[in-house]
Amino acid sequence: MERVVGTVVRGLRGPIINRGDSIEQIVVDTVLQASEVEGFTIQDKDIVTITESIVARAQGNYATINDIAKDVEEKFGDDTIGVIFPILSRNRFAICLRGIAKGAKKVVLMLSYPSDEVGNHLVDLDLLDEKGVNPWTDVLTEQQFRDLFGHNKHPFTGVDYIDYYKSLIEEYGVECEVIFSNNPKTILDYTKSVLTCDIHTRFRTKKILKANGGEKVYSLDNILSESNNGSGFNEEYGLLGSNKATEESVKLFPRNCQPIVDKIQELLKDKTGKNVEVMVYGDGAFKDPVGKIWELADPVVSPAYTSGLEGTPNEVKLKYLADNNFADLKGEELKKAISEFIANKEGDLVGQMEAQGTTPRRLTDLIGSLSDLTSGSGDKGTPFIYIQGYFDNYTK
Numbered sequence: 001m002e003r004v005v006g007t008v009v010r011g012l013r014g015p016i017i018n019r020g021d022s023i024e025q026i027v028v029d030t031v032l033q034a035s036e037v038e039g040f041t042i043q044d045k046d047i048v049t050i051t052e053s054i055v056a057r058a059q060g061n062y063a064t065i066n067d068i069a070k071d072v073e074e075k076f077g078d079d080t081i082g083v084i085f086p087i088l089s090r091n092r093f094a095i096c097l098r099g100i101a102k103g104a105k106k107v108v109l110m111l112s113y114p115s116d117e118v119g120n121h122l123v124d125l126d127l128l129d130e131k132g133v134n135p136w137t138d139v140l141t142e143q144q145f146r147d148l149f150g151h152n153k154h155p156f157t158g159v160d161y162i163d164y165y166k167s168l169i170e171e172y173g174v175e176c177e178v179i180f181s182n183n184p185k186t187i188l189d190y191t192k193s194v195l196t197c198d199i200h201t202r203f204r205t206k207k208i209l210k211a212n213g214g215e216k217v218y219s220l221d222n223i224l225s226e227s228n229n230g231s232g233f234n235e236e237y238g239l240l241g242s243n244k245a246t247e248e249s250v251k252l253f254p255r256n257c258q259p260i261v262d263k264i265q266e267l268l269k270d271k272t273g274k275n276v277e278v279m280v281y282g283d284g285a286f287k288d289p290v291g292k293i294w295e296l297a298d299p300v301v302s303p304a305y306t307s308g309l310e311g312t313p314n315e316v317k318l319k320y321l322a323d324n325n326f327a328d329l330k331g332e333e334l335k336k337a338i339s340e341f342i343a344n345k346e347g348d349l350v351g352q353m354e355a356q357g358t359t360p361r362r363l364t365d366l367i368g369s370l371s372d373l374t375s376g377s378g379d380k381g382t383p384f385i386y387i388q389g390y391f392d393n394y395t396k
Contacts, residue, residue, distance in 0.1 A: 011382030068099025257304030284369030
């Protein structure tokens with residue numbers, strides 16, 4: 001019988017992961033048990049993905065507010081610290097900000113507007129137009145911002161992030177001044193010591209600051225990039241990708257993930273004889289058109305993956321073939337012509353009209369987004385995702 005199902009994605013339930021657990025063995029056992037219970041057969045080019053959160057939990061990669069504060073104090077001393085371009089998130093940044101504040105004497109908090117880097121809005125863009133405010137040139141004080149736009153709560157969280165972040169800083173008896181600007185150079189009018197908290201634009205921001213008089217310039221990936229008296233750390237990403245663990249600590253992005261995915265692939269090969277691809281994933285890379293949030297608050301979608309997930313899709317657009325190359329064919333004749341075209345397609349379709357409209361993204365970003373949407377961020381309890389048929393096409 002002809003196959004009628006393409007890609008199949010399963011969220012696999014596993015045990016609650018604790019510090020010191022063998023994440024590799026748990027993943028393999030979970031996949032094998034799911035295969036047996038659900039009755040699917042493990043095949044070559046299947047994909048198993050693991051959320052970064054449970055990898056970090058198994059590693060015990062945690063840090064406290066005091067750990068953050070000590071690193072900040074060592075880097076900035078008694079200087080006024082410009083904390084610029086943070087994202088607006090209780091989960092992602094609030095605990096980090098408490099640690100930063102505890103290690104500071106005074107903070108100038110510079111927020112981008114109308115939204116943060118990942119799309120959380122402080123004010124509606126249309127309201128900027130109504131008030132005649134240009135966010136690319138206009139620098140606003142807290143009072144000016146309030147006079148223009150009042151107090152706005154985030155539509156999903158109900159939080160006024162200006163008040164909230166200011167209160168977190170002042171909780172430690174630290175003076176806090178809030179300003180609004182999208183130009184990194186603005187902060188240099190207040191202090192030459194800057195901690196830039198943006199994620200994907202951090203390299204450009206640091207370059208601009210250093211070229212225009214910044215003296216002590218760090219980004220979040222420089223904070224806890226090494227262990228602080230036994231604390232967790234991430235040598236590549238520091239505090240980037242961290243999440244709230246408790247009111248006093250964060251779980252950092254996992255470290256050294258490549259040996260983990262390679263080991264899982266090896267164990268599955270030993271158990272099944274099949275070559276299964278493996279990746280660790282964090283946030284997906286997609287944008288919510290209603291909430292306007294771009295999901296990717298992690299520094300990367302995938303910190304580690306096996307070699308078969310390298311690259312981008314090399315696909316043709318079926319509807320383009322049907323509407324153009326084979327517009328005069330129908331039924332079985334059309335199916336045969338398209339199947340033959342796919343079977344004989346070039347190894348690199350970049351620039352070819354037949355590939356126009358296919359998704360020009362890396363495989364790991366696509367698969368990570370698929371995994372993130374499947375596992376969710378709440379109580380589904382499926383931190384492992386098993387994907388079959390992802391690399392199949394119309395001819396399979």
